[in-house]
Amino acid sequence: MPTGTAIRHVREQLFRAAERILLREGPNALTSRAVTDEAGCAKGVVHRHFVDFDSFLAELVRDRITRLGDRSAALRAAAGTGTVADNLTGALTALFDPVAVAIVGLVTSRDGLRARLRHTTPTGVPLLTEAAAMLSGYLAAERELGRLAADADTDTLAATLVGAAHLLFADREGAPPDTAVVHRTADAVVSGALPRATPDE
Incomplete structure (x- = not known):
């Protein structure tokens, strides 16, 4: 209306x-x-x-989290195409755009805001936690397709990717890292989870 x-x-x-x-x-x-x-x-x-300013900020963060939905669907749809490292590179670069990096800084700097966000993100750092879930879902889809080892721990891989990428992008004053640097990081994280070749291959 x-x-x-x-x-x-x-x-x-x-x-x-x-x-x-x-x-x-x-x-x-x-x-x-x-x-x-x-x-x-x-x-x-x-x-x-809004009830107060922390409520406004909490909704700002939740608005950003909601936007992950479309990215998550697109990333899952990419499973089975290209390479896993390529797909992760694109996802991490899009995920850690300057606004997202600034919002993570906002969340970590305000205790009251984090307390408000605990209603929807009970653990971890809001936005980063949801980003890790998005990556884990994608990696699980790749595992089902046989492009990751059957015993690959997708939750741990996703958390490692988010942590490593956040370190790369966290400098608000500097230029974002080159795509090659992000790709090298993604490849290093997932390389150990790729299917192992059998002796006759």
Whole structure:
């Protein structure tokens, strides 16, 4: 309905404003006043749509997590095509875009925000936990196709990939790593889980 559409529009406007501040100035610059100024909204509009600022930030993070759904479906659809390392390289590069890296920094810097997010992400670091689940699902699909060893621990592989990639992308001030570096990391993580050749091969 019109009212619902208007509310969604305001939420999106505020979320995108918050992302711009994160990219430009980092988590410490993110305040209710800064967000409304950046969005060109009236002061106090955040508190008309959210219980408090931590609730707003929690919804910002959940909005980003929700966007993983389409990426997860596309990654699973890629199972059986290309190489596993190639597919993981593309997924990790898309996953750790500058906004996502900034949001992870936001989550780790605010205790109140992490507490709010525990309702939907009980363990781990919100966004990174869901990203690991996405990668694990893809790796499980590759395992079913025989492109990973039958005993491959996809959860551990996925967590290792997320941790290693986060280290590569975490420098907010520097340039993102080259694709070759990301590929080398992905290949190093999954190489031990590739099917082992039999003696007659």
